[in-house]
Amino acid sequence: MNEKRTALILVGGEARRSGGMEKYFFTYGGKSFLSHLISALSKATDEIIIVARDEEQCSRFEDIPGIRICCDQVRGIGPLGGIIAGVEEAEGDLIFITACDMPCIRSDVVELLFTSIKDADSAVPYWNEEMYEPLHAVYRKDALKAYIATHASYSLREMIRSINTKFIQIQDIREIDPNLKSFTNINDLGDLKAINGSK
Numbered sequence: 001m002n003e004k005r006t007a008l009i010l011v012g013g014e015a016r017r018s019g020g021m022e023k024y025f026f027t028y029g030g031k032s033f034l035s036h037l038i039s040a041l042s043k044a045t046d047e048i049i050i051v052a053r054d055e056e057q058c059s060r061f062e063d064i065p066g067i068r069i070c071c072d073q074v075r076g077i078g079p080l081g082g083i084i085a086g087v088e089e090a091e092g093d094l095i096f097i098t099a100c101d102m103p104c105i106r107s108d109v110v111e112l113l114f115t116s117i118k119d120a121d122s123a124v125p126y127w128n129e130e131m132y133e134p135l136h137a138v139y140r141k142d143a144l145k146a147y148i149a150t151h152a153s154y155s156l157r158e159m160i161r162s163i164n165t166k167f168i169q170i171q172d173i174r175e176i177d178p179n180l181k182s183f184t185n186i187n188d189l190g191d192l193k194a195i196n197g198s199k
Contacts, residue, residue, distance in 0.1 A: 004047075005093075008097045051072065051089075078156075079156060097136075099185075116138075116168055125173055
């Protein structure tokens with residue numbers, strides 16, 4: 001069965017660690033983070049949805065072709081607020097979720113996660129017992145909706161521990177992405193300077 005695939009890009013953070021600057025418009029290699037993400041995700045998914053924090057932020061993305069936009073309905077609860085909004089909009093059976101501060105995401109790594117999920121509720125990259133990547137992962141929409149309807153926690157770690165998660169070992173991802181650049185996370189202006197200074 002060919003299951004439809006959606007990508008959610010969560011852009012609604014408060015940008016506290018980036019000097020108040022919105023990270024999705026940061027540039028890497030001459031292109032915005034958002035352009036990098038859309039380019040990579042369009043190769044592995046059927047639709048891309050940008051999830052913003054409010055209508056004003058949504059308006060900043062109206063001119064981007066080929067994507068859909070929605071905004072948080074429940075605010076102040078972190079990434080889960082964006083996930084709740086995105087899941088309601090998503091047409092896909094499988095949903096890749098990422099934040100907007102990971103400009104080096106690779107379509108072949110995303111493809112690996114989609115093909116690895118099989119009968120599980122999610123496919124999540126796994127470094128060790130204390131470190132995994134809930135915002136670089138694939139989820140079944142039905143499992144997300146069931147969790148959202150009954151959840152008592154806003155923690156993504158609690159969510160992936162509460163559903164049938166298949167952890168994808170980081171060494172398996174390294175076979176595709178030897179330097180694991182996919183997981184480069186830009187938290188602040190220092191990180192941005194470092195990534196643009198490295199080749």
